[in-house]
Amino acid sequence: MLGKRGPWVWWRAAAAGAVLGLLTACGSGGGADMGEVVIGLTDADGDFATYQVDVTSLTLTRDDGAVVEVVPRSTRLDFARYTELSEFFTVASVPQGVYTALQLRLDYRTADVRVEVNGAALPVAVRGTDGLALETASVTVELKNRNALHLTRDVPSHLLLDFDLAASHQVDLTDPAAPVVVVRPVLLARVNPEIAHRHRLRGQLKDAASGHQFQVRVLPFLRQKGEFGVFPVQTGADTRFEVDGVTYLGAPGSKALATLAPGAPVEVYGLVNRAGRHLRADLVLAGSSVPWADRDALGGTVVARSGDTLTLRGAAITLRDGTATYAETAVVTLGPDTRVTREDALTIGPSGSALGRGAISVGQRLAVLGNFTPPPAPGAAATLDATAGHARLLVTTVSGPVTAVDGRGLVLGVRSLAGYRPAAFDFAGTGGSATQNADPGAYEVDASGMVLNWVNAGDAVQVRGFVAPFGAAAPDFVARSVFRPALAPATTATLRVLWQPATSQPFLAMDAAGMALNLNGAPNVRTIYLNGQALQLGVAEAPRLDVALNGDGAFALVKNGVVTSFDNYEPFVLALAQQMVAGAGVDSLTAHGEWDATTATLVVTGLSVVLGGAQAQ
Secondary structure, X not given: OOOOXXXXXXXXXXXXXXXXXXXXXXXXXXXXXXXXXXXXXXXXXXXXXXXXXXXXXXXXXXXXXXXXXXXXXXXXXXXXXXXXXXXXXXXXXXEOEEEEEEEEEEEEEEEXXXXXXXXXXXXXXXEOOOOOEOOEEEXXXXXXXXXXXXXXXXXXXOEEEEEEHHHHEEXXXXXXXXXXXXXXXXXXXXXXXXXXXXXXXXXXEOOOOEOOEEEEEEOOOOOOOOOOOEEEXXXXXXXXXXXXXXXXXXXXXXXXXXXXXXXXXXXEEEEEEOOOOEEEEEEEEEHXXXXXXXXXXXXXXXXXXXXXXXXXXXEEEEOOOOOEEEEEEEEEEOXXXXXXXXXXXXXXXXXXXXXXXXXXXXXXXXXXXXXXXXXXXXXXXXXXXXXXXXXXXXXXXXXXXXXXXXXXXXXXXXXXXXXXXXXXXXXXXXXXOHHHOOOHHHXXXXXXXXXXXXXXXXXXXXXXXXXOOOOOEOOOEEEEEEEOOOOOOEEEEXXXXXXXXXEOOOEEEEEOOEEEEOOXXXXXXXXXXXXXXXXXXXXXXXXXXXXXXXXXXXXXXXXXXXXXXXXXXXXXXXXXXXXXXXXXXXXXXXXXXXXXXXXOXXXXXXXXXXXXXXXXX
């Protein structure tokens, strides 16, 4: 039996946001009815190479004033590491009721925050709005009216909180060698949104797996011990397993998992099933396959390879004692005994790895287990000896415009590979000869078996899959999926505008369908981020912000450090208009959505407006 579960909350961090989600209430068996809150974390793409900070408190406030703390202890997390999934954080008991506010507290005193500057990840000075070094920060979110959080017995509710990195930070690169980040936290919140978001559940096996279900004692992020609750998992015939370095599909994986003793480390990836109140797993890692089991772990992107020596960029390092660090560059050494698996590999059985170390090529995202050695001096590369270790190929994304389509696949002009520009890579050795090496200007994607008659030359696409083996190009990349944004030409975008001083006329027009921006008075920050590129807008290039037909999304008004959250554009824009009539000016605006270059329109899915004192124009 998986048993009844209570409210779930997950957390997602982002350039578009960080997330808290999914709550359900259930009876406690005696006394007052209680619910359970599961909290997780993730992050979307942004300019931060690493954003390690301590979450010291997260509280929910009920409409009668009662306050519930849902974080059992201070937890360090890296918002920049969670770009495509949410992580379960904790399970806490919460009394039933209507919750109308929450507060998040962050401790920056030992934070490690770095931003990308001219291709390098530089540590930044973190400051508050007063210009002083920031020690702690907190943000309060009001959950009003239909956006209030209702916890009732056995009725699931879902709370989604985005810690909006783009809106929360102003990066000052006046001195590029010594960047400064000013922090003013902004959170977006939605209750009961429709979302299918992949989650990671990390912890220890509570008991031996039985059939297609088991339970995990939650140990979030880098925790090695502690009481963070228990969460159930269900698997199926399509669930992929890697247990002690051997991969399986379906029932054989469940049997292998059942051989592990209670307390064995596990990491589970999948989607939350609200109705069934469990995590439906698509991937289960267990035993020595878990990075923190008994070795050091390093994750990053291969930017060069020479023989058995890999150079990785953006290395997130987790040591076996649970501490974490970051290295701009790391060198990984492979050997004949290095076990190599792939995140989607389905054909590897008890005989061991079916992949050789030649499968690892330039551009590939990689997770490696081995023995770590820190850099010998500042600026030097860290090293990881994986000669007796384990390397796992992770799903990688390449994006750019299509230059040709044929029966075998696509040819792309690469704009981004694993999140990096082509200039970051040395493609030497990727082909059988120098003339066959991967060319980012004509990057060949094998999409055999896919019907691509909907893709045309000139379309901007994103392809998920794996880089071809080293020395085997072309093709250069093997596709697992091809995605074209709904708008054409279109791309995911973030728009950031800062008016200095705050303005009473931030919009040329504002109505129920959206708003047209007035960029006068915003001389320094009027930037739109397209495919990871920051483009400065001229005053005459002011885009229009449109909303979806139903107006749903994540919207926030920020005033005096308090965030009022809305899940629909109409009440948000009415509240904004009322504030401006009352004399409030607009200090800044951050919007996330899909950019249509032909109409200079951003169709927003998230929008936050920070209010200040109005200034005449």
